[in-house]
Amino acid sequence: MEQNRTIHGKLNSLVSEAELLMMNPGFLVPPVGLFDPFKLIQDLQAFEIEQEKQNKERHSSQRELMKSKICYTKLYDLSPVGYFTIDLQGTILNANLTLAGILSIERSSRLNHHIMDYIVFEDHDIYYRHLKDLSIQVLERESFPWINPAGT
Numbered sequence: 332m333e334q335n336r337t338i339h340g341k342l343n344s345l346v347s348e349a350e351l352l353m354m355n356p357g358f359l360v361p362p363v364g365l366f367d368p369f370k371l372i373q374d375l376q377a378f379e380i381e382q383e384k385q386n387k388e389r390h391s392s393q394r395e396l397m398k399s400k401i402c403y404t405k406l407y408d409l410s411p412v413g414y415f416t417i418d419l420q421g422t423i424l425n426a427n428l429t430l431a432g433i434l435s436i437e438r439s440s441r442l443n444h445h446i447m448d449y450i451v452f453e454d455h456d457i458y459y460r461h462l463k464d465l466s467i468q469v470l471e472r473e474s475f476p477w478i479n480p481a482g483t
Contacts, residue, residue, distance in 0.1 A: 421446045 407414060413430030415423055423444055431438035434449065450458050 415446070417446050 408428045410427060410429055413427060413433045415426040415430055417423055423442055423446055425442070426438050428438060447455065447458070
Protein backbone atom coordinates (compact mmCIF):
# COMPACT_ATOMS: atom_id res chain seq x y z
CA MET A 332 0.00 0.00 0.00
CA GLU A 333 2.82 2.36 0.95
CA GLN A 334 4.56 1.42 -2.28
CA ASN A 335 1.50 2.46 -4.33
CA ARG A 336 1.54 5.84 -2.60
CA THR A 337 5.21 6.19 -3.45
CA ILE A 338 4.60 5.31 -7.11
CA HIS A 339 1.65 7.71 -7.31
CA GLY A 340 3.73 10.40 -5.60
CA LYS A 341 6.53 9.97 -8.14
CA LEU A 342 4.03 10.02 -10.99
CA ASN A 343 2.46 13.24 -9.66
CA SER A 344 5.92 14.74 -9.29
CA LEU A 345 6.78 13.88 -12.91
CA VAL A 346 3.49 15.34 -14.12
CA SER A 347 4.20 18.57 -12.19
CA GLU A 348 7.70 18.79 -13.67
CA ALA A 349 6.30 18.24 -17.18
CA GLU A 350 3.69 20.96 -16.66
CA LEU A 351 6.42 23.39 -15.54
CA LEU A 352 8.49 22.56 -18.62
CA MET A 353 5.48 23.08 -20.89
CA MET A 354 4.95 26.58 -19.43
CA ASN A 355 8.43 27.54 -20.63
CA PRO A 356 8.14 29.98 -23.59
CA GLY A 357 10.62 27.88 -25.63
CA PHE A 358 8.52 24.72 -25.32
CA LEU A 359 7.12 23.52 -28.64
CA VAL A 360 3.64 22.03 -28.46
CA PRO A 361 3.19 19.12 -30.86
CA PRO A 362 0.33 19.34 -33.34
CA VAL A 363 -2.98 18.10 -31.89
CA GLY A 364 -3.09 15.08 -34.19
CA LEU A 365 0.25 13.73 -32.88
CA PHE A 366 -0.50 14.09 -29.17
CA ASP A 367 -3.16 11.85 -27.62
CA PRO A 368 -3.40 12.43 -23.83
CA PHE A 369 -5.57 9.32 -23.35
CA LYS A 370 -2.95 7.16 -25.07
CA LEU A 371 -0.28 8.71 -22.85
CA ILE A 372 -2.30 7.93 -19.71
CA GLN A 373 -2.89 4.39 -20.93
CA ASP A 374 0.85 3.93 -21.59
CA LEU A 375 1.71 5.28 -18.13
CA GLN A 376 -0.77 2.93 -16.48
CA ALA A 377 0.63 -0.03 -18.41
CA PHE A 378 4.15 1.01 -17.35
CA GLU A 379 3.02 1.24 -13.71
CA ILE A 380 1.46 -2.23 -13.84
CA GLU A 381 4.65 -3.67 -15.36
CA GLN A 382 6.75 -2.02 -12.65
CA GLU A 383 4.51 -3.46 -9.94
CA LYS A 384 4.83 -6.96 -11.46
CA GLN A 385 8.61 -6.66 -11.61
CA ASN A 386 8.69 -5.43 -8.03
CA LYS A 387 6.62 -8.43 -6.85
CA GLU A 388 8.95 -10.80 -8.70
CA ARG A 389 11.99 -9.10 -7.15
CA HIS A 390 10.51 -9.42 -3.64
CA SER A 391 9.67 -13.07 -4.28
CA SER A 392 13.24 -13.74 -5.46
CA GLN A 393 14.64 -12.00 -2.39
CA ARG A 394 12.46 -14.14 -0.09
CA GLU A 395 13.61 -17.35 -1.83
CA LEU A 396 17.23 -16.25 -1.62
CA MET A 397 16.85 -15.52 2.10
CA LYS A 398 15.28 -18.97 2.69
CA SER A 399 18.17 -20.60 0.86
CA LYS A 400 20.73 -18.59 2.82
CA ILE A 401 19.10 -19.59 6.12
CA CYS A 402 19.06 -23.25 5.07
CA TYR A 403 22.76 -23.30 4.14
CA THR A 404 23.72 -21.32 7.23
CA LYS A 405 22.00 -23.95 9.39
CA LEU A 406 23.76 -26.75 7.48
CA TYR A 407 27.13 -25.01 7.97
CA ASP A 408 26.68 -24.07 11.62
CA LEU A 409 25.01 -27.27 12.83
CA SER A 410 27.26 -29.70 10.99
CA PRO A 411 28.89 -32.33 13.23
CA VAL A 412 32.21 -31.46 11.55
CA GLY A 413 34.19 -28.33 12.35
CA TYR A 414 34.50 -26.02 9.35
CA PHE A 415 36.34 -22.79 8.82
CA THR A 416 37.05 -20.49 5.91
CA ILE A 417 40.42 -18.82 5.47
CA ASP A 418 41.80 -16.33 2.99
CA LEU A 419 44.98 -16.82 0.96
CA GLN A 420 47.10 -15.57 3.84
CA GLY A 421 45.58 -18.07 6.30
CA THR A 422 43.39 -15.58 8.19
CA ILE A 423 40.20 -17.14 9.56
CA LEU A 424 37.23 -15.46 7.91
CA ASN A 425 34.46 -17.70 9.21
CA ALA A 426 34.04 -20.73 11.47
CA ASN A 427 31.05 -22.88 12.30
CA LEU A 428 29.70 -23.53 15.79
CA THR A 429 31.11 -27.06 15.89
CA LEU A 430 34.65 -25.83 15.36
CA ALA A 431 34.17 -23.18 18.04
CA GLY A 432 33.06 -25.96 20.40
CA ILE A 433 36.01 -28.18 19.47
CA LEU A 434 38.43 -25.33 20.15
CA SER A 435 36.47 -24.28 23.26
CA ILE A 436 36.26 -20.71 22.04
CA GLU A 437 33.58 -18.23 21.16
CA ARG A 438 33.23 -18.26 17.38
CA SER A 439 33.55 -14.51 16.79
CA SER A 440 36.52 -14.17 19.14
CA ARG A 441 38.85 -15.98 16.71
CA LEU A 442 37.83 -14.45 13.44
CA ASN A 443 40.66 -12.54 11.77
CA HIS A 444 43.25 -14.65 13.61
CA HIS A 445 45.74 -16.74 11.67
CA ILE A 446 45.06 -20.45 11.31
CA MET A 447 48.63 -21.16 12.39
CA ASP A 448 47.61 -20.11 15.92
CA TYR A 449 45.69 -23.41 16.09
CA ILE A 450 48.19 -25.74 14.47
CA VAL A 451 50.87 -27.20 16.70
CA PHE A 452 54.37 -26.20 15.67
CA GLU A 453 55.34 -29.77 14.72
CA ASP A 454 52.53 -29.82 12.10
CA HIS A 455 53.32 -26.50 10.41
CA ASP A 456 55.22 -28.29 7.63
CA ILE A 457 52.22 -30.51 6.92
CA TYR A 458 50.01 -27.45 6.62
CA TYR A 459 52.43 -25.68 4.26
CA ARG A 460 52.83 -28.79 2.08
CA HIS A 461 49.05 -29.08 1.87
CA LEU A 462 48.79 -25.42 0.76
CA LYS A 463 51.47 -26.02 -1.85
CA ASP A 464 49.61 -29.08 -3.17
CA LEU A 465 46.37 -27.09 -3.34
CA SER A 466 48.00 -24.23 -5.21
CA ILE A 467 49.52 -26.67 -7.73
CA GLN A 468 46.07 -28.25 -8.28
CA VAL A 469 44.51 -24.83 -8.82
CA LEU A 470 47.24 -23.85 -11.28
CA GLU A 471 46.79 -27.11 -13.18
CA ARG A 472 43.03 -26.54 -13.45
CA GLU A 473 43.55 -22.98 -14.62
CA SER A 474 46.20 -24.04 -17.16
CA PHE A 475 44.29 -27.07 -18.43
CA PRO A 476 40.57 -26.43 -17.88
CA TRP A 477 39.61 -29.33 -20.16
CA ILE A 478 41.18 -31.84 -17.74
CA ASN A 479 38.64 -33.48 -15.47
CA PRO A 480 40.19 -33.95 -12.00
CA ALA A 481 38.09 -37.12 -11.46
CA GLY A 482 39.68 -38.62 -14.58
CA THR A 483 36.39 -39.35 -16.32
